[in-house]
Amino acid sequence: MRVIVGVSDMKVSANPGDELVTYSLGSCIGIVIYDPVAKVGGILHYMLPESSLDPEKARKNPYMFADTGIPALFKASYALGAKKQRMKVAIAGGAQILDQQGFFNIGKRNHMAVKKMFFRNNVIANHEDVGGNVNRTVRLKIVSGDIHIKVGGEGEKKL
Amino acid sequence: MSAISELIREIDGLKPMPQIAQQVLALAEDPMADTQKIAELIRFDPFITADLLKMCNSAYFARSRTIDSVHDAINILGMNRIVDLVVMKCGAGNFSGEQQGYGLDEGALWKKAVSCAIIARDLAVRVGLADRHLVFTAGLLRDIGKVILSRFVGERFGRIQQLVAEENYSFREAEKKILGVDQSELSGIVAKKWGFSPRLQTLIRNSHMPEGVGFSDHAVNVVYVADQVCIMLGIGVGLDGLAYRFHREALKVLGLGARDLQEIIAGFGDKIREVEDLIGSF
Numbered sequence: 001m002r003v004i005v006g007v008s009d010m011k012v013s014a015n016p017g018d019e020l021v022t023y024s025l026g027s028c029i030g031i032v033i034y035d036p037v038a039k040v041g042g043i044l045h046y047m048l049p050e051s052s053l054d055p056e057k058a059r060k061n062p063y064m065f066a067d068t069g070i071p072a073l074f075k076a077s078y079a080l081g082a083k084k085q086r087m088k089v090a091i092a093g094g095a096q097i098l099d100q101q102g103f104f105n106i107g108k109r110n111h112m113a114v115k116k117m118f119f120r121n122n123v124i125a126n127h128e129d130v131g132g133n134v135n136r137t138v139r140l141k142i143v144s145g146d147i148h149i150k151v152g153g154e155g156e157k158k159l
Numbered sequence: 160m161s162a163i164s165e166l167i168r169e170i171d172g173l174k175p176m177p178q179i180a181q182q183v184l185a186l187a188e189d190p191m192a193d194t195q196k197i198a199e200l201i202r203f204d205p206f207i208t209a210d211l212l213k214m215c216n217s218a219y220f221a222r223s224r225t226i227d228s229v230h231d232a233i234n235i236l237g238m239n240r241i242v243d244l245v246v247m248k249c250g251a252g253n254f255s256g257e258q259q260g261y262g263l264d265e266g267a268l269w270k271k272a273v274s275c276a277i278i279a280r281d282l283a284v285r286v287g288l289a290d291r292h293l294v295f296t297a298g299l300l301r302d303i304g305k306v307i308l309s310r311f312v313g314e315r316f317g318r319i320q321q322l323v324a325e326e327n328y329s330f331r332e333a334e335k336k337i338l339g340v341d342q343s344e345l346s347g348i349v350a351k352k353w354g355f356s357p358r359l360q361t362l363i364r365n366s367h368m369p370e371g372v373g374f375s376d377h378a379v380n381v382v383y384v385a386d387q388v389c390i391m392l393g394i395g396v397g398l399d400g401l402a403y404r405f406h407r408e409a410l411k412v413l414g415l416g417a418r419d420l421q422e423i424i425a426g427f428g429d430k431i432r433e434v435e436d437l438i439g440s441f
Contacts, residue, residue: 006435007392008428026393026401047392047428053421057429064428097390098329100405103417106391106424133323134400135393152262152400153320 005030005043008064012042012076016143025093025136027107029066029114031073032090032138034145035082041140044073048106049113066113089118090127090147090159092136107131127159163339167348169307173253176353179204180249185356187242187292194238201245202229210248211241219430219437243280243295247273250299258305260313262397266438268306271395272299273438278427279385283378285423286413290358290378297362297382302395304345311338316398323402330399331367343367368406380409388423 005011005022013020022030022045034041044063051058051065062068074084094111103109111130118125129136129149137150150156182200186192201207208229215226215236226232233241254269261268279298283291312319315337322333335341340348347364355363358378365372365379366386374380383406390401410420427434 007394007431024393024396026396027391028393047424048421053418054425057425061429064425095401097387097401097403097405098327101407104405104407104410104420106421132400133402135396152396153398 005045007045008047008061010042010044010063010069010073010076012040012073012080013142014038014040014080018142019139020142021137021139023137025138026095027093027097027110029091029093029110029130030136030138031070031114032092032140032147033073033077033082034088034140034147035077035086036088036145037086038081038083039142039145040077040080040082041142041145042073042077043138043140044069046070046110049109066110066117070114070117084123087123088145088147089123089125090129090138090149091125092129092138092149094130095132095134095136098133166307166311166338166340166345170349170352173303173306173349176355177249179207180246181354183242183245184292184296184359187238188290194233197238197242198229198233201241207245207248211244214244214248214437217433217437217439219433221433239291242292243276246292246296247276247299250296253303253306258309258397260309260311260316261305261399263305263309263395267395267397268302270435270438271389272302274392274394274427274431274434275299275301275382275385275389277430277434278388278423279382281426282381282385282413282423286377286381286415288377288381293359293362294378294381294385297359297366297378298385300350301346301363301366301382301386302342303349303363304342304347307349308334308338308340308342308345320398328402329404330402331369341367341369343369367403368409374406374408374412377413380413383409384413384415384420384423388420388427392424392427 003011003020020043022043028047031044046066046069049066051068058068062072094107096105096107135152139148147159148156186197215232257265276295276298279294283294318337319333322328331341350360350363366382368383
């Protein structure tokens with residue numbers, strides 16, 4: 001079944017028939033994780049870097065922010081039997097509008113947020129497709145762990 | 160025939176904005192007008208009434224009880240919301256189908272239209288702008304030019320894309336260079352042809368902040384910022400991607416900084432599912 005991960009949303013699955021997909025990542029970031037042994041995977045689609053912006057919103061929807069969404073993604077996959085040390089990780093999105101610089105560059109700040117969290121927690125991303133002025137769509141097949149990224153204006157590629 | 164005259168001919172193929180939308184808008188913008196007249200206009204239009212009730216009962220409004228009359232809708236949701244819904248209903252017809260030239264699937268442009276309208280309205284309230292219905296309507300209709308331009312963009316996409324990728328043009332600037340007209344200009348032409356007020360025409364035409372417009376008009380700034388937020392969130396973004404220009408000045412003159420921009424994004428993120436439900440109720 002095709003499982004759509006919306007904006008500010010997260011889905012994990014251990015169902016071999018599932019394909020998780022998140023559409024049209026602009027400055028948002030999509031994080032894809034997959035444990036090839038447990039055959040468990042998930043996608044998080046967050047909008048903003050830090051929950052300190054609005055703790056109440058983060059409590060209601062932790063998937064809106066990097067610092068609350070990323071732990072939730074990993075924990076949800078552990079609950080289905082995934083292990084951190086086996087995890088394949090991909091990051092996509094974090095694009096920017098032309099001339100969107102400094103603190104206004106949400107895409108770059110979103111990317112920095114995940115890099116910081118991964119560094120602190122010893123997680124290494126196997127693949128990054130980040131930045132530029134393009135939108136991206138990401139798919140994960142639970143049965144195989146195949147990850148496909150479609151970049152606007154280009155064909156789809158398999159990681 | 161030149162590309163521009165062919166484009167302008169295609170405007171005739173659009174469904175004209177129903178008269179009731181303009182009448183409701185005119186009354187809503189007139190501080191002396193009697194809101195009862197708006198209710199009467201709506202009540203005498205059975206199609207608008209039926210659709211209005213359907214939208215009022217969508218999850219977007221999260222009501223505990225069903226709204227089953229125009230009277231109820233106005234009392235419970237307030238006249239401002241009702242005016243927005245009538246304008247949305249009247250505008251929806253032209254956004255159906257795909258816009259293949261821009262790589263947009265069915266419904267994507269309409270989702271962006273509704274999202275931009277809601278963000279613009281909320282932003283108008285946040286910065287204390289009186290023209291809330293105008294910015295809502297401008298937010299809703301400012302991409303109407305894309306419906307017409309799509310085929311022409313598709314035919315010349317390679318050249319447009321080359322200017323964006325290799326010569327630092329924005330997508331809109333590249334459209335202007337290659338086609339002689341860009342999406343916002345064309346939206347402005349549609350707005351004029353539909354008989355919109357000069358003010359609304361201005362907001363629609365300048366929604367991408369073309370060169371020389373400046374940042375003195377707060378309503379223009381609001382619609383522009385709302386559009387930028389949609390693009391950042393990837394809503395209604397296709398082959399054009401995020402290749403539009405970000406003007407920090409538009410936020411600055413509204414008294415908004417980088418944190419405010421994030422708050423606006425989070426505010427919309429909070430209601431994105433409900434917005435999808437509202438769109439689905441058409």
